[in-house]
Amino acid sequence: MADTTISQEDFLKFREFFYRKTGIHFDDSKRYFVDKRLIERIVATESVTFRSYFVMLRFETSGEELQALTNLMTVNETYFFREEYQFKCLVNTLLPEIITSKKEGQLLRIWSVPSSSGEEAYSIAIYLLEYWPGINHWDVEIISSDIDTKILAQARNGDYSARSVEKLPAYFLEKYFRRKGDAYQISDDLKQAVEFTKVNLMKPEDVRPYRGFDIIFCRNLLIYFDDLSRRTAADTFFDALNPGGFLCLGHSESMSRISSLYQTRKFADSVVYQKSKEAQ
Amino acid sequence: MPLIKQHISKSIEQDQRKRERDCTSLELQLSDPSSAARRWAARDLISCPEATGALVLQLQQEDDSSVREIILTTLTQLGDELAVASLVGYLRSEDVALRNEAIEAMKLLPDEVAPIMGKLLIDPDPDVRISAVNILESLRHRQVEEWLTKVIEEDPHVNVCATAVDLLGEVGTTSAQEALEKLKTRFPDEPYISFAADLALKRIRST
Ligand SMILES: C[S@@+](CC[C@H](N)C(=O)[O-])C[C@H]1O[C@@H](n2cnc3c(N)ncnc32)[C@H](O)[C@@H]1O
Numbered sequence: 001m002a003d004t005t006i007s008q009e010d011f012l013k014f015r016e017f018f019y020r021k022t023g024i025h026f027d028d029s030k031r032y033f034v035d036k037r038l039i040e041r042i043v044a045t046e047s048v049t050f051r052s053y054f055v056m057l058r059f060e061t062s063g064e065e066l067q068a069l070t071n072l073m074t075v076n077e078t079y080f081f082r083e084e085y086q087f088k089c090l091v092n093t094l095l096p097e098i099i100t101s102k103k104e105g106q107l108l109r110i111w112s113v114p115s116s117s118g119e120e121a122y123s124i125a126i127y128l129l130e131y132w133p134g135i136n137h138w139d140v141e142i143i144s145s146d147i148d149t150k151i152l153a154q155a156r157n158g159d160y161s162a163r164s165v166e167k168l169p170a171y172f173l174e175k176y177f178r179r180k181g182d183a184y185q186i187s188d189d190l191k192q193a194v195e196f197t198k199v200n201l202m203k204p205e206d207v208r209p210y211r212g213f214d215i216i217f218c219r220n221l222l223i224y225f226d227d228l229s230r231r232t233a234a235d236t237f238f239d240a241l242n243p244g245g246f247l248c249l250g251h252s253e254s255m256s257r258i259s260s261l262y263q264t265r266k267f268a269d270s271v272v273y274q275k276s277k278e279a280q
Numbered sequence: 281m282p283l284i285k286q287h288i289s290k291s292i293e294q295d296q297r298k299r300e301r302d303c304t305s306l307e308l309q310l311s312d313p314s315s316a317a318r319r320w321a322a323r324d325l326i327s328c329p330e331a332t333g334a335l336v337l338q339l340q341q342e343d344d345s346s347v348r349e350i351i352l353t354t355l356t357q358l359g360d361e362l363a364v365a366s367l368v369g370y371l372r373s374e375d376v377a378l379r380n381e382a383i384e385a386m387k388l389l390p391d392e393v394a395p396i397m398g399k400l401l402i403d404p405d406p407d408v409r410i411s412a413v414n415i416l417e418s419l420r421h422r423q424v425e426e427w428l429t430k431v432i433e434e435d436p437h438v439n440v441c442a443t444a445v446d447l448l449g450e451v452g453t454t455s456a457q458e459a460l461e462k463l464k465t466r467f468p469d470e471p472y473i474s475f476a477a478d479l480a481l482k483r484i485r486s487t
Contacts, residue, residue: 107284125283139282193283204323227420228356228388235350239319257418260384261346279346280315 004039010050014038017058022070022147023202023229037072041065071150075224078116080123080160081167083219086248087123089270090215091132094246098214099134101244101277108140111210111240112217113199115144118155119164120217121194122186126172143210145199155196158186201233210240219250227258234259244277303328310338315347322350326357336366345377352385359392368396371411383414390421397427406437413443429456432463438470445473449480457484 006014011034015026026034038050045065047053057065081087098108112121121144128135146152165173165184177184200206201221216237222230237247238261247262248270249255255262255273262273299309299317301324309321322338325331332355339351355363367389370382386393393415400412413431416424428451431444441463448456460477467473 128283135282139284141284192285195285204320204326208320226388228353231353231388232357235319235323235353238346239316239323259349260381261349 004042004050006035006038006050010054011035014050014054017054018069018073019226019229021066021202022073022200023225023232024073025224025226025229034073037069040072041069044068067149071148074146074148074151076116076148076151078119078220079164079167080119080126082120082123083251084123084167085269086217086219086272087127088131089267089272090124090248091127092269093267094215094248094272095128095132095134098244098246099138102138106138108138108215109213110140110142110215110217111213112142112144113201114146114148114218114221115152115155115196116146116148117151117160117164118144118158118194118196119160120144120219121155121196122158122176122190124217125190125193126176130172142194143197144194145197145210147198147200149198152196152198155194156191158191159183160186201236202229204236207236207240212242213240213245214242215246215248216241217248219248219253222249222253230258234261238262238275238279241275243275243279245275247273247275249273303331307331307334310334315344318342318344318347319350322347322354326354329358329360332358332360332362332366336362339366339370339378345381348378348381352381356385356388359389364389364392364396368400371400371408372405379411383411386415387418390419393419394421394423397421397423401427401431401435406440409435409437409440410443413440413447417447425451425453425456428452429459432456433459438467438473441467442470442472442476445476445480449476449483452480452484454484457481460484 011031014034019025038053042048042050042053045053045056047056057069060066095108102108110124112124115121121142125142128140144155146155159180160177161183165177173184176187176190178187179185199210218233218237222233225233234255241247246265247255256264261275263276265272265274299305303325306321306325306328309317310325312318312321318338322335325335335351335355339348339355342348342351352367355367367382367386370378373379373382397412397416401409403409403412409431413428416427425448428444428448432441432448435441435444445460445463448460452460460481463477464474
């Protein structure tokens with residue numbers, strides 16, 4: 001029988017380790033959430049004790065177990081048209097401003113991170129097609145990333161529950177989805193329009209190739225981070241953005257206490273952060 | 281459809297690698313003419329624990345504020361003794377921007393800064409003590425109120441006490457009441473102190 005009790009000391013050790021790997025910080029109130037998932041993995045890997053599991057986790061070279069555990073520890077809650085006001089701001093204000101400094105034929109690039117199961121990236125695609133006349137003149141690339149490999153597979157797959165599409169107007173549901181039993185399957189055209197990739201935002205080697213974006217959405221991730229991880233993410237996005245590019249955060253998230261790299265832009269429908277046009 | 285999908289893997293391949301990423305090369309790139317290259321070097325040095333010295337050195341001569349922010353983030357993540365000691369050093373800097381950036385970085389380091397906070401708060405230089413109180417403003421640490429109370433009880437400098445009392449108005453609880461009352465008698469000729477202490481007391485009593 002495995003001794004799957006997790007002591008306070010084990011919890012603290014694990015919390016520090018996981019924080020260093022992912023930026024995610026668990027406060028004491030998450031003890032139950034964490035223990036439950038740890039025990040699940042201890043049992044699944046037949047590790048007998050927390051100690052032996054933790055040794056394996058730290059020294060495995062493949063990173064497979066860390067990935068399996070990470071997939072369990074993330075909170076993937078999301079839905080279509082979440083915080084829609086920001087998509088309005090995107091089509092009414094941000095894109096029109098971005099194209100003033102683009103040359104004919106240049107590509108516009110949007111990064112939606114974290115993607116979770118893809119609703120945000122697909123919502124952006126729908127919004128562009130429906131509400132942005134510029135889509136007829138400009139090519140847009142949408143890339144969406146997450147640390148969780150299981151949820152990425154779901155995003156690529158594009159099957160959604162009734163709850164996830166609840167906020168979508170019926171007309172869009174009809175136009176962009178196919179009913180599949182209880183689920184809604186997103187159209188192949190939309191699937192073709194978004195590239196999903198695995199990225200751990202806290203790993204410099206993961207994020208390094210992500211450059212040249214005009215707009216980054218990073219919503220409902222920073223709430224799981226502590227201030228230092230938030231600042232690391234802010235610093236990363238700075239180099240991923242083009243000069244003059246925009247960073248959009250979730251409604252309860254803010255850059256102001258975290259980083260001084262950005263200029264705050266207040267628009268009618270949203271507050272967004274901008275990398276200066278002069279920045280290199 | 282003008283939404284197009286490229287494979288990011290292509291750009292990943294192209295990225296392998298314009299510049300060397302070993303620790304020695306990264307340290308050298310801290311003085312690269314391109315500020316983006318300097319930021320990337322500072323970011324990647326997180327995996328080189330020995331790099332604290334090089335980062336500290338570059339920070340002193342770096343005039344691009346975006347590079348300074350990344351260097352400070354990495355120093356904060358390394359969080360080792362040398363990094364913390366150098367942050368403390370910047371609190372003494374004549375360069376106001378650097379001093380403020382160090383304060384911001386130290387706010388992110390509750391566990392590392394806590395053990396030295398007691399010492400910072402009795403530093404002979406009142407400007408360092410004021411900076412220390414400013415760090416407390418958003419240092420998430422359970423001792424914050426205790427430290428602030430001690431400052432208003434003991435610090436001889438009126439500006440240090442004034443900074444602390446303002447903050448106590450925000451974070452103080454009933455346990456700071458006595459010290460706040462006493463503070464008014466410590467500086468009877470400073471109307472601002474009485475005003476701020478009364479304001480803090482009022483806030484504390486109304487919550
Ligand atoms: C609540 S979802 C947010 C989804 C979407 N952006 C939204 O606002 O609805 C949070 C996601 O962050 C991902 N995540 C957590 N830590 C991460 C990291 N270090 N790098 C990338 N993604 C991460 C989780 O896997 C999870 O899918």
